[in-house]
Amino acid sequence: MNPTPASAIAAPREPTIFDLSRSGRRAEAQMPQAMAADVPPALRRRRRPLLPEVSELQAVRHYTRLSQLNFSIDTHFYPLGSCTMKYNPRGCNQYAMLPEFLGRHPLAPVVQGQGYLQCMYELQEMLKEVTGMQGVSLTPMAGAQGEFAGVAMIRAYHHARGDLDRTEIIVPEAAHGTNPATATMCGMKVIEIPCNADGDCDIESLRKVVGPRTAGIMLTNPSTLGVFERHIAELRALVHDAGGLLYYDGANLNAILGKVRPGDMGFDVIHMNLHKTFSTPHGGGGPGAGAVGVGARLLPFLPIPVVGCDAKGYRYLDERDLPQSIGRLSGFMGNSGVLLRAYIYMRMVGREGMQRIGEYATLNANYLLARFRHEGFEPAYPTRRATHEFILTMKHSARDLGVTAMDFAKRLLDFGYHAPTTYFPLLVPECLLIEPTETEAKEALDGFVAAMVAIRKESVEDAALLKGAPHTLPVRRLDDVRAAKHLDLTWKPAA
Amino acid sequence: MSNNVPADLRYTKSHEWVRRNSDGTATVGITDHAQHALGDIVFAETPEAGRTLAAGDACAVVESVKAASDVYSPLAGTVVAGNAALADAPEKINTDPYGDGWLWQLTPADAAAVDALLDAAGYQRVLAESAE
Amino acid sequence: MAFIPHTPDDVREMLDTIGVASIDELFDEIPATLRAGPLTGIPPAMSEMQIGRLMSERAARDGRPLNFIGAGAYEHHIPAAVWAITTRGEIYTAYTPYQAEASQGTLQTIYEYQSMIASLTAMEVSNASLYDGASGLAEACLMSVRANRRSKSSRILMPRAVNPIYRKCSGAIAGNQGLRFEEVAFDPSTGQTAVESLAGYEGDDITAIVIQQPNFFGVLEDVDRLTDWGHAHGALVIAVVNPTSLALLKPPGEWGEKGVDIAVGEGQPLGVPLSSGGPYFGFMATRMEHVRQMPGRIVGRTLDLDGRPGFTLTLQAREQHIRRGKATSNICTNQGLLMTAATIYLSIVGPEGLERIASASMARTAQLAAAACAVDGVRAAFVSPRFHEILLRLDTPVAAVLEALASRGIAGGYDASGDYPELAPALLVCATETKTDEDIARYANALAAALGAARAA
Structure with a gap:
């Protein structure tokens, strides 16, 4: 395959919905009965909002066409490292969208929600089992909110013991940016520690910073460098002996699902990204779900509501049941519809399937890594096994040819592959973080390697082709500087 | 990478420069090295006149597409003015870091404190070390 | 059912390429003492057909009550x-x-x-x-x-x-x-x-x-x-x-x-x-x-x-x-x-549609308020202009009333008594464009019956 670089290709374009609008046009079938409303004149809106006036067909066609400008899992291999872009089974969507589930008001009496609540209760139990934790709350609405809940619980734990000086959270420098941002949101001071050349945390640096001010450490294991933290037992002992707690960032749980449990590794608290490991859809950037699990010490502090079960059935546990809870993080109980999808996925995968996920995600990553190695690409951590993902560094292409990781990423789009994660983690120069997931077939992986090999050949013969890529998409590279300097954030009618 | 380090200015390890003005005030900006590292600057926020600064206070922000960096006050003192022209033309920091791209002017609490900062040779050594 | 496409031949070829004998060998950097046993707490896999049936049964248990709750989440028609x-x-x-x-x-x-x-x-x-x-x-x-x-x-x-x-x-x-x-x-x-x-x-x-x-x-x-x-x-x-x-x-x-x-x-x-x-x-x-x-x-x-x-x-x-x-x-x-x-949604309903939806919701709530306040033992907590919700004060505890309404297939409102003890017993109710004259009459009748029963008890 050699995608034509000709910019002559008529890229699909679509005007904005406002450009389609004509005064007085409307979707008649959606109009409710006209009824008079008695609004006090001083509080009445004077001018109508600038919303489009289009027919139902125009709206349907417009958003269908826009959707066709996207890459997605359903249409493309999407090896975006750290994001676990695996197949989102359609059955999970269909059965989470049964009319009774969609129509249930969050404050409806629990007698009118026993079916839903049973699913939630069982989901909590299954998440406890796969993580080895003692309690789970489903309420955080995304990974970042799960992190927030985790660090807030660590803080609440120390405070409850009168240990008010523990104000520092240790974070390895390879961590996701959310880790330090979360610690700050919880009023904590962030202490960053380096990683060594093999990608493990530097134990000596940790030894120097742990102490009576340590509230806890946030670890991602396997780390964002795509390797398993081998000194986990030593790390745990160091932090626990100093009186700190261990936070497990579950971003990479897919790598070890069914093989190792964070609870068994000694972690006190974990957040899980259900939209990664348990395959709920990413939806163009959300909704996610960031359930948290805790060990015995943090049980009283779980965010509410949690679903409990007694002789009368299932019900929400609230302030009265968990008076020491860190409180509420959402209007009701988080992203319920996402939680239902995760529940259905876990029931379909089942006990044996759960263990196969970690195994095949790891097999696919190591196979891709081996193929790339054979083709002469350079792994960032050549002595290490891949976990569910791995990093290639393009630093030699960048130095010798001026062709960067970003150029490879953009050219991959022309070949019909979503780009891997670029420029994260920040530690590795010119990196591509590649995560194939367990749901991709060998042929897809081989095709991806072939595309990378072809692009590398192009980079030697015609670097300009890469620098100008992509060539076949609806737009070419966009001017980010212009976007930030001349902010155009809303549509305005032509003057 | 360009390393324009004028001999008549003072510097910090965090890549700010200071110019002593004849009226006793001092002007602060970021170095040529710093503006290169940040890339195209799209926004700058400077301190308000009258604000009291301690040495090391994060009191300005320069933002490029890929980074937002705090700028730390090299000196304690009172702000005379921020560079209002940067609001419409932040790219002046890229094109003229030691001139029109200045960030703020202050009256130092201690005039002698300027002398304690790095001189051009000292800053050159900082750059040489970080390049290794 | 882990949605894994690999054939046995694929696995063999892939392991050969990597140069290991088994998938398990890929986990050799993880200390053996940490390896998990079987996940006995996870039930066996279900096919899509089976889970579909299970979920349909659970959904049926929740039913589809006639909803008059708002309190931050509102039922509107969705095209x-x-x-x-x-x-x-x-x-x-x-x-x-x-x-x-x-x-x-x-x-x-x-x-x-x-x-x-x-x-x-x-x-x-x-x-x-x-x-x-x-x-x-x-x-x-x-x-x-x-x-x-x-x-x-x-x-x-x-x-x-x-x-x-x-x-x-x-x-x-x-x-x-x-x-x-x-x-x-x-x-x-x-x-x-x-x-x-x-x-x-x-x-x-x-x-x-x-x-x-x-x-x-x-x-x-x-x-x-x-x-x-x-x-x-x-x-x-x-x-x-x-x-x-x-x-x-x-x-x-x-x-x-x-x-x-x-x-x-x-x-x-x-x-x-x-x-x-x-x-x-x-x-x-x-x-x-x-x-x-x-x-x-x-x-x-x-x-x-x-x-x-x-x-x-x-x-x-x-x-x-x-x-x-x-x-x-x-x-x-x-x-x-x-x-x-x-x-x-906003594109389809447009400015006129949204205004009609808002007006109808407001009008239906006015209608609901009138019907509810006509019931013995119910009055409006406040006399003020409102949008599409009203706080009702009852003469009996709300919990029992809501239970009685639930048994008649009605999600009857939000019990605000816990949040506002100074207003208790207080019930927050809402009607939107989705409610008809019949729905509102049904609500008022059920409310009267529930209050009557509560007083009798």
Whole structure:
């Protein structure tokens, strides 16, 4: 395959919905009965909002066409490292969208929600089992909110013991940016520690910073460098002996699902990204779900509501049941519809399937890594096994040819592959973080390697082709500087 | 990478420069090295006149597409003015870091404190070390 | 059923390429003592057919009661096209638009969304959405501390008439950073937050004041006076608004002399199903001068290498992946799917449709209020203009009444007695355009019967 670089290709374009609008046009079938409303004149809106006036067909066609400008899992291999872009089974969507589930008001009496609540209760139990934790709350609405809940619980734990000086959270420098941002949101001071050349945390640096001010450490294991933290037992002992707690960032749980449990590794608290490991859809950037699990010490502090079960059935546990809870993080109980999808996925995968996920995600990553190695690409951590993902560094292409990781990423789009994660983690120069997931077939992986090999050949013969890529998409590279300097954030009618 | 380090200015390890003005005030900006590292600057926020600064206070922000960096006050003192022209033309920091791209002017609490900062040779050594 | 495509031949070939004998060998860097045993607590796999049957049975147990609950989540008709398009794979299974060239659909949709929210609220800019309305208010409070440079107090005035869950959520999320929330009383006869009750704060350093319109009781606040009070006292003004109501009510950008500084709210009424509380989305809009203090993703229109217009994430330097510990928030994503549904919803209903929906909801609630207050033992808690909710005071405890209504297939309202003991027994009810004359009559009859039975017991 050699995608034509000709910019002559008529890229699909679509005007904005406002450009389609004509005064007085409307979707008649959606109009409710006209009824008079008695609004006090001083509080009445004077001018109508600038919303489009289009027919139902125009709206349907417009958003269908826009959707066709996207890459997605359903249409493309999407090896975006750290994001676990695996197949989102359609059955999970269909059965989470049964009319009774969609129509249930969050404050409806629990007698009118026993079916839903049973699913939630069982989901909590299954998440406890796969993580080895003692309690789970489903309420955080995304990974970042799960992190927030985790660090807030660590803080609440120390405070409850009168240990008010523990104000520092240790974070390895390879961590996701959310880790330090979360610690700050919880009023904590962030202490960053380096990683060594093999990608493990530097134990000596940790030894120097742990102490009576340590509230806890946030670890991602396997780390964002795509390797398993081998000194986990030593790390745990160091932090626990100093009186700190261990936070497990579950971003990479897919790598070890069914093989190792964070609870068994000694972690006190974990957040899980259900939209990664348990395959709920990413939806163009959300909704996610960031359930948290805790060990015995943090049980009283779980965010509410949690679903409990007694002789009368299932019900929400609230302030009265968990008076020491860190409180509420959402209007009701988080992203319920996402939680239902995760529940259905876990029931379909089942006990044996759960263990196969970690195994095949790891097999696919190591196979891709081996193929790339054979083709002469350079792994960032050549002595290490891949976990569910791995990093290639393009630093030699960048130095010798001026062709960067970003150029490879953009050219991959022309070949019909979503780009891997670029420029994260920040530690590795010119990196591509590649995560194939367990749901991709060998042929897809081989095709991806072939595309990378072809692009590398192009980079030697015609670097300009890469620098100008992509060539076949609806737009070419966009001017980010212009976007930030001349902010155009809303549509305005032509003057 | 360009390393324009004028001999008549003072510097910090965090890549700010200071110019002593004849009226006793001092002007602060970021170095040529710093503006290169940040890339195209799209926004700058400077301190308000009258604000009291301690040495090391994060009191300005320069933002490029890929980074937002705090700028730390090299000196304690009172702000005379921020560079209002940067609001419409932040790219002046890229094109003229030691001139029109200045960030703020202050009256130092201690005039002698300027002398304690790095001189051009000292800053050159900082750059040489970080390049290794 | 782990959705794994590998054939035995594939596995053998792949292991050979890697140079290991078994998949297990790939885990040899993990200490043996840490390896997990069988996950006995996970039930065996189910086929799609089996899980479909199980879920249908569970859904049937929940039933489809006739709903009169609002209290932050509102039942509106959703055009069929909204979710038919939103669940297309190209939208449903895409991720955050980091690769702008491969995400123009998502990015343009966000740009259109931002335009609609800005116009609906009469504010200058909107972000790409937050998690939900409650956490959106917490983010707005944190933002006000960054944006109000003159204030050093981090004190936020929070009326007691603001949704109690929003107040709790703001405390849980923003409290860790030293924000102090101070409760402002409501007038017991009108249910409004009276400007007079702010007299005690005269001369104080106040960072921001929150105004919810309509407030939790469904009552319309005197937003102009409250907004002007806030600005006159150096505070930023944060509006919490219902998006449907904005088709009829004065938008926050026009409150008082200058308009508010930050507007947030729950986006669920715009095409998102009730779904036991989520996923919903929070919207947030502000003035251009505060755009860099706004959390969350923002999309801008720019040009590509060929000078053609295109859309991209912008102002990313505020965000956690670049700014780390100094980011405006730890939020990564927006609620992309829900925001997409809302954009399609607003396109289909249009300005006239939204106004009709708001008017019909208001009219149906007036009808419900009249019918309910005609029942013996029921009266309105406040005599004030309202939108599409009303707080009823009953002469018997609410819990038993709701139970009796539930047994008749009615979700009868929200028991506000716990949040507002001073008003107990208090029941918050709501009607939208989805309710008919018959529905309202059925509710009133059931309420009369339930109250009668409770009194007899």
